[in-house]
Amino acid sequence: MQSTYDVVVVGSGFGGGVTACRMAEQGLSVCVLERGRRFGAGDFPDRPEQAPLAFWHPLLNPGGMLDLRLMKDLAVITGAGVGGGSLVYANVQLRAPADVFQQPAWPDAIDAAELAPYYDRTEDALEPRQTPAEPDLPKIRAFDVMAERAGRTATRLPLAVHFGESRRHPFSDVFQQGCQNLGRCDLGCPVLAKNTVDITYIARAEAHGAEVFPLHEVRRIDPPGSTTGHWRVGFRDLQYRIDGAVQAPILVLAAGTLGSSRLLLKNRTRLRRLSPALGSRFSGNGDALALALDPKAAGVAGARTEYGPSMTSRIDYTDERGFMVADGGLPGNFGGLLAIVRQVSALTGWGRVVLHVKNAATKLGITDTHVTHRNVNLKQEPIGDSLVFLMIGRDAADGQMRLTPVFGAFDIRWDKSDSAGLFAGMREAAGELAAAAQAKSFFALDAGPLGKFITVHPLGGCPMSDDPSKGVTDDGGRVHGYDGLYILDGSIVPTALGVNPSKTIAALAERGVERLLANRGPR
Secondary structure (H helix, E strand, C coil), X not given: CCCECCEEEXXXXXXXXXXXXXXXXXXXXXXXXXXXXXXXXXXXXXXXXXXXXXXXXXXXXCCCCEEEEECCCEEEEEECCCCHHXXXXXXXXXXXXXXHHHCCCCCCCCCHHHHHHHHHHHHHHHCCECCXXXXXXXXXXXXXXXXXXXXXXXEECCEXXXXXXXXXXXXXXXXXXXXXXXXXXHHCCCCCCECCCHHHHHHHHHHCCCEEECCEEEEEEECCCCCCCCEEEEEEECCCCEEEEEEECEEEECCHHHHHHHHHHHCHHHCCCCCCCCCCCEECCCCEXXXXXXXXXXXXXXXXXXXXXXXXXXXXXXXXXXXXXXEECCCHHHCHHHHHHCCCCCCCCHHHHHHHHHHHHHCCCCCCEXXXXXXCCCCCCCCCCCEEEEEEECCCCCEEEEECCCCCCEEEECCHHHHHHHHHHHHHHHHHHHHHCCCEEEEECCCCCCCXXXXXXXXXXXXXXXXXXXCCECCCCEECCCCCEEECCHHHCCCCCCCCCHHHHHHHHHHHHHHHHHHHCCC
């Protein structure tokens, strides 16, 4: 690692990958610091007994790829690794509905028309496609039949997945195989059929000279001492357990909603001009999980949700109820994960006790607690014919990130009652769909062994706004009050989107880095 670069990027998910790629293409020296490891095709879990080792911890298990944090009011799951959340997401690439950007929290410059060319630009790398008609997937037919019986219409989702013969990816020249319908999108694809950030944007960035340093967790930020100085970024090398630092005139935070917000809150004493809005407008993007257990309806039973991409279809309730319902799936031998959601005793042994102790500690202000591989032991339970629904909507986006008063731990205060109407509509829709499938409905808002709301799509904390008193960044991700400091990830999104957020995060990053480069001028 050099001591100085033109730009340091913290994080390698959608925001960090886009930023590193576009800046490296312009000949800038780019350093990417990523807290997680680099994953190859054979590094993902394929057996339930391996699943606990997927949980990331900076000391006990820095090679994990899922970061599950317990807060007082909720739990949050994010990705860790080169490629960020793209490693474990369901590949859905949806544009946010146009009226999302009409909400007053968004800067005046951001609307659907403004973002359209940047949405288009992301497709060069991510190549979203609908699941092909062949082979015939029972899960698609079952979802369609259920929707029709409920008086609805199911449509196919655009997925960042390569369907076809093995090839070199046209954006990055990385070798990948075509989708083999393994149902492992959320656990890491062993054939690299997913057009993840690591094999698209990051690979292209490295081809243009960017340097990526896995297992480097950023912990300290020191601002420049003068207008022409450099940002100094302190990190912990999790592999060798040593501290280090790197500097650059431009620092881009793309550590994700939790990562960037936590980093700025922890460094606020050194960054005193940060907006008072830091930590505000947290949203779980209206996430909720529902199940239709043991469907009996003709054409719905026998869905084989483990066969095919994890998500393929959705039923759109946006216009009338403000949310969508997507299908879901897991490999057949990972049914224990659904058992956990249903509060079945799928967590066993001493680890279960420790997990409950950790949960109790969150109520005392000892929050931001990791769930580690020592706390999880999955029973191997079959999924059966049950249908899985991921419901995504527009919650109130009024959660508050903070450091707890006594322990100074990162925490999120969030009250689901402020979004009660949304979740009531979701519960009703889940019941309607289960009835159409002749199944038992299970709606999991506060489920699992800890009875907490869980989100996999956190947004906000460093919201963008034209008014520095109401937002941390401007419409291009530039931090108010600090030259050379940018944030380009989900933390700048000021409202729920009501759809999977990855495409919008990538589009905002494409737009933000374009403006960053324009403001920087020629070398």
